[in-house]
Amino acid sequence: MSLQPIAPQGDSRIEHKTAVVNGHTYHYLLGVPPGGKFNDTVFLIHGWPDLSLGWRYQIPMLLDLGFRVVAPDLMGFGGTDAPKVPPNDINVYGLKRASDNIAELAKIVGADRIILGGHDWGGMVVWRCAQWHPELVSHVFSVCTPYLPPRKEYFSAELLVKGPLPQFQYQIQLASGDVEKSVKDEESIRQFLKGLFGGQGPNGETCFDPYQGLIAENLPLIGDSRLLNGDVLDYYVKEYARHGIHSTLNWYRTRKANWEEDLALLDKQTISIPALYVEATYDTVLTPEMSKGMEAFVPNLTRGDVPATHWALTQKPEEVNAIVSKWLADQGFGTRSSL
Known part of the structure; x- marks a missing residue:
């Protein structure tokens, strides 16, 4: 199975497409297996600070298995619109709106049912989309992000940090406006x-810590990343420069809006x-402990784990792909040769 990742430009396996989705332009990657035949469609939803191309190692695997693949840039990211707040309500960056946009994009590409995969914020999106649009989502999988059920009580980020999730301290900074x-x-x-994406300074300096957030004074020291470099890094920089970083950080300003809609x-x-959760054993933010008890809410759950940090999709792509492809096979999805 090919692991040649999707290139940001000029890759014949995918097209860069746009569509107006609920009033906003979305950019998405569209991949169709050779010959144009497919039985099922997989939507892949990225997180922060990522793009649709964050799935560049998984898209070829899914195409090889005979799936059509749709990977959008989320609201505020890359080629997708970045509506300003205000005058727009922060809910435009919320989980329900993202779920509704996935449903609308599925209609646009002619998919009545989809398999839905997510990572990081995209993981939160796919779990909620499965709840908001059960008629659309037949299977769901998430890499790193456990399912967190809706709660009647509201917990601010400050309360979470003081309580069960001290490693979420960075979210307070990201929402504050300081990073910009x-x-x-x-x-x-x-x-x-x-x-x-893991680059460090000459003496091991880092520019991000879950308990501090962005360490701005270290930015000039940071050297190359093994996970994001070359043409792919150039592409990411250009895509993030479209809107600036602010719109992507709006996702961290939606906690109360998401809770209100979750009610x-x-x-x-x-x-x-059927659901799959792929745990990254060295993720310091979405720690494996956060997934304890998921089976109570996701009874048809399959678990997998990879020895990776938060960037499992690109750090351990063979392992992630092996888990996802086996799960799909176990669910009865065939290979391209059977089409």
């Missing part, structure tokens, strides 16, 4: 992305469709 003061042009965006799902906490 340091990450504001192509050069600082480049250093920021290199650092977030309508309190009687739909159980996700009964």
